[in-house]
Amino acid sequence: MAIPPSWIIQTGRSIWTQIWQLMMSQLAPRDDRGEYQRPQSEFRQHIEGIYIPQPNRYRLYVGWSCPWAHRTLVVRALKGLEGAIDVTLLQGDANAGGWRLPEPAHGCQTLAELYRYGKTGYTGRSTVPMLWDTQTYSIVNNESAEIIEILNSEFNEYAAHPDLDLAPDDLQDAIYRWNETIYHTVNNGVYRCGFAQTQTAYDRAYRELFATLDRIDNLLANQAYLCGDRLTLADVRLFTTLIRFDLVYHTLFKCNRRRIRDYPQLQDYVYRIYHLPGVAATCDFPTILADYYGNLFPLNPGGIIPQLPDLSYLIDRREVQTI
Ligand SMILES: N[C@@H](CCC(=O)N[C@@H](CS)C(=O)NCC(=O)O)C(=O)O
Missing domain, CATH: 1.20.1050.10 (Glutathione S-transferase Yfyf (Class Pi); Chain A, domain 2)
Structure with missing residues (x-):
């Protein structure tokens, strides 16, 4: 079998590199040195004020593959919060490049739509994990580092293992x-x-x-x-x-x-x-x-x-x- 002529290899490489750079610039924002810069999470409320700790009021939106969402599932399991904090497992949509709900909620098919339902005009990233308040239809928090602190300390009344403190x-x-x-x-x-x-x-x-x-x-x-x-x-x-x-x-x-x-x-x-x-x-x-x-x-x-x-x-x- 013959190797393709060098002009095909060079053209293919040049086109592919340009498309790759374009896609990576969308997928992975970078600094001047080419280092990946992870965007900050935007919803940073805690369980306070209007957000009162109540069983089955809050819902976690997660995807199996995501390491950040996985943190919240592990803490929920270790604390025994399965009966108090509901979970919706989302599916990754390879073509649309986002998360899809298993069934429509509030007329939304995707997580991006649900983010906008929770906050009109929202244009940021629609990431998992996301902690949703089913009473006010709003996003409490979408930063995994904070959601696991919330699960560790705010729902002990409803936890099967309230004495387990993961942040003593x-x-x-x-x-x-x-x-x-x-x-x-x-x-x-x-x-x-x-x-x-x-x-x-x-x-x-x-x-x-x-x-x-x-x-x-x-x-x-x-x-x-x-x-x-x-x-x-x-x-x-x-x-x-x-x-x-x-x-x-x-x-x-x-x-x-x-x-x-x-x-x-x-x-x-x-x-x-x-x-x-x-x-x-x-x-x-x-x-x-x-x-x-x-x-x-x-x-x-x-x-x-x-x-x-x-x-x-x-x-x-x-x-x-x-x-
Ligand atoms: N800082 C966030 C990062 C979460 C994150 O990046 N999740 C990814 C999945 S692993 C996601 O949902 N990405 C979808 C998108 O960016 O549109 C956290 O720790 O909660």
Whole structure:
């Protein structure tokens, strides 16, 4: 078989690069150095004022594949809030590039329409997770870091595990420090690798990501969780990125120095959290694969969805701890 003539290769490369840059500029805003800049979440209310803690008043809109939404599902499960906070699972729409409701609500078919129903004229991003108030038809909060704090502390009256405090006072400083490091280098770090638009931006993100993973792997030789022997919100935030790592970030986002199953301590850590009551049921591996490879089209133009990688580190029988 003959290689295509060089003019076809050069034209194809030039057209593809221009279209790729155009699509990436929409998908992933960048700074002058080509580094991915994640936009700020806009709805930042807490459960106060008009938002009174009541059972079955608030609804979480989530998608299985999203690591930010996954945080809220994990905290809801750990706190035993399934009976008090309802969930709507959305589907990623690869063609429209957004989230679709499983059935219409208030005449809305998509999450973007629901955002506009909650706030007329809204033109920002329509992201999951989103905490919706079914009484005032308004968006309470769409920042996962804050929604998990709300779920941890505001609905204890209705929680099956009200005594589980994932952000105890004596660990506040440690949680804050870990959150800062993990957000920049790991949670958003994998996106900084995958969405980098220059080699330098990718190299920097990659170095910082693996420096943090190496550091945490060493730390976990002596303690079960990031802040000691108690699970905290910082662990939840780390977990939802790590559980996707071997599936999607390692390959699709080019985070390929090591997989989680290559790290002796990190794999035990992910295993331990995965087997906490209710957590495994929040992890849908086939949907994570299909959504990342199907919806992040510029990163996978051929549209082939890979097979599930080896996740046996999650199912090998080992001693499981409780919180
Ligand atoms: N800062 C947000 C980020 C959430 C986010 O980026 N969610 C993505 C899915 S992983 C999304 O819904 N994107 C849709 C869009 O940008 O239109 C959070 O942590 O809650």
